[in-house]
Amino acid sequence: MRREALNVSEEVETALGERRPVVVLESALLSFGLPPPLNLETYLEMEHAVRGQGAVPAGTAILDGKPRLGLAKQDVERLAAQVGCEKASLADLAWIAASGVAGATTVAATLALAHAGGCRVFATGGIGGVHPGVTEDFDISADIAALARYPVAVVSSGAKAILDVPKTLELLEAAGVSVVGLGTGEFPLFYSRESGYRVRQVASIEQAASVAAEQRRLGLPGAVLVGNPVPAGAALERSEVSEWIHRAETESRARGVRGRERTPWVLSRLAELSGGRTVAANRALLVGNAAVAGALAVALCRKELAV
Numbered sequence: 224m225r226r227e228a229l230n231v232s233e234e235v236e237t238a239l240g241e242r243r244p245v246v247v248l249e250s251a252l253l254s255f256g257l258p259p260p261l262n263l264e265t266y267l268e269m270e271h272a273v274r275g276q277g278a279v280p281a282g283t284a285i286l287d288g289k290p291r292l293g294l295a296k297q298d299v300e301r302l303a304a305q306v307g308c309e310k311a312s313l314a315d316l317a318w319i320a321a322s323g324v325a326g327a328t329t330v331a332a333t334l335a336l337a338h339a340g341g342c343r344v345f346a347t348g349g350i351g352g353v354h355p356g357v358t359e360d361f362d363i364s365a366d367i368a369a370l371a372r373y374p375v376a377v378v379s380s381g382a383k384a385i386l387d388v389p390k391t392l393e394l395l396e397a398a399g400v401s402v403v404g405l406g407t408g409e410f411p412l413f414y415s416r417e418s419g420y421r422v423r424q425v426a427s428i429e430q431a432a433s434v435a436a437e438q439r440r441l442g443l444p445g446a447v448l449v450g451n452p453v454p455a456g457a458a459l460e461r462s463e464v465s466e467w468i469h470r471a472e473t474e475s476r477a478r479g480v481r482g483r484e485r486t487p488w489v490l491s492r493l494a495e496l497s498g499g500r501t502v503a504a505n506r507a508l509l510v511g512n513a514a515v516a517g518a519l520a521v522a523l524c525r526k527e528l529a530v
C-alpha cells in the first residue's frame with residue numbers, strides 16, 4: 224500500500240515524525256473477535272497498556288472507504304458496534320475502498336497499513352493460518368502471505384485457537400517469517416501456554432527487539448512473529464480446549480458455515496461451551512500482548528536511535 228493512500232491521525236503522525244514508539248492495533252478483533260461490550264472494553268485496555276509502556280497506539284481500519292492509521296474514540300466505538308462493517312483482509316481492501324464502506328482490518332490488512340505508515344510493531348491476539356480442513360477447502364489465511372511480505376514485529380499468543388498449528392508453523396517457515404517465543408521455546412497455543420511445537424526462544428523483550436532490528440538491518444522482507452503466551456492466571460487446559468474446538472468445528476461444518484464467517488461463528492460457540500472462559504483468556508492475552516508490544520516498540524526505538 225502507498226503511504227499517500229493512508230490517512231494518519233495527528234497523534235500518530237507526530238509520534239512517527241519524532242521517531243517515538245508506536246504500536247499498531249488491528250480492528251477485526253474489535254468488530255468480530257469478541258462479543259460486545261467486551262470488545263470495546265478490551266480494545267481500550269489494549270490502548271491503555273500500550274500507553275503504559277510509553278508508546279502510542281495506532282488503530283487501523285477502513286472508514287468511509289479510507290485506510291486509517293490512528294483511530295479516534297468515536298471511530299473505535301463505531302467499529303465496536305459492528306454496523307455495516309466488513310471484515311477486511313488484503314483481498315477485500317480495494318473493494319471496500321471503492322465502495323466507500325467500513326472495514327475492520329485483519330492481521331494481513333493491518334500489516335499492509337502499518338508498513339505503509341512506517342510502523343514497526345503490531346499487537347494482536349492470534350494470527351490467521353491454516354485451517355484444519357485445508358486439504359478439502361484450501362482455507363489458508365492471507366495473514367501468512369502478509370507476514371512473508373511486511374517487515375513488522377507482530378506480538379501474538381500464537382495462531383488463533385481453531386487452526387492446525389503444526390501446518391501453520393510449516394507455512395510460516397516456508398514463507399521466511401522469523402518466529403520466536405518470548406521466554407519460551409514453544410509456540411504458544413492461544414488459550415494455553417504450551418503447545419509442544421518448538422520455536423526459537425528469546426529471553427527478553429530486549430532480545431526480541433534485537434531480532435526485529437536485525438530483520439531490518441539485513442534487509443529481510445518478512446515479519447518477526449513474537450509468541451507471547453497467555454498470562455498464567457487466564458490460561459486454559461489444552462485437552463479441555465481441544466475438545467470444545469473439535470465440537471465447535473464439527474458443528475460449523477455440519478451447518479455449512481464457511482470462509483470468513485467461520486471464525487466468528489466458532490469463537491462464539493467456544494465461548495458458550497466454555498462458560499465464558501475462552502473469552503476471559505482472549506481478553507487477558509490481548510492486553511498482555513499490547514503491553515509487550517509497547518515495551519518492544521520502546522526498546523526498538525532506543526536501539527535504532529542509537530545506531
Ligand code: PSU
Binds near residue numbers: 255349350486
Ligand atoms: N484470532 C482470534 N480472533 C480473530 C482473529 C484472530 O482469536 O478474530 C482475526 C484476526 O484479525 C486475523 C483474522 O487476522 O481473524 C484471520 O482471518 P482469516 O482466517 O479469515 O484470514
Ligand code: MN
Binds near residue numbers: 362482483
Ligand atoms: Mn480463510
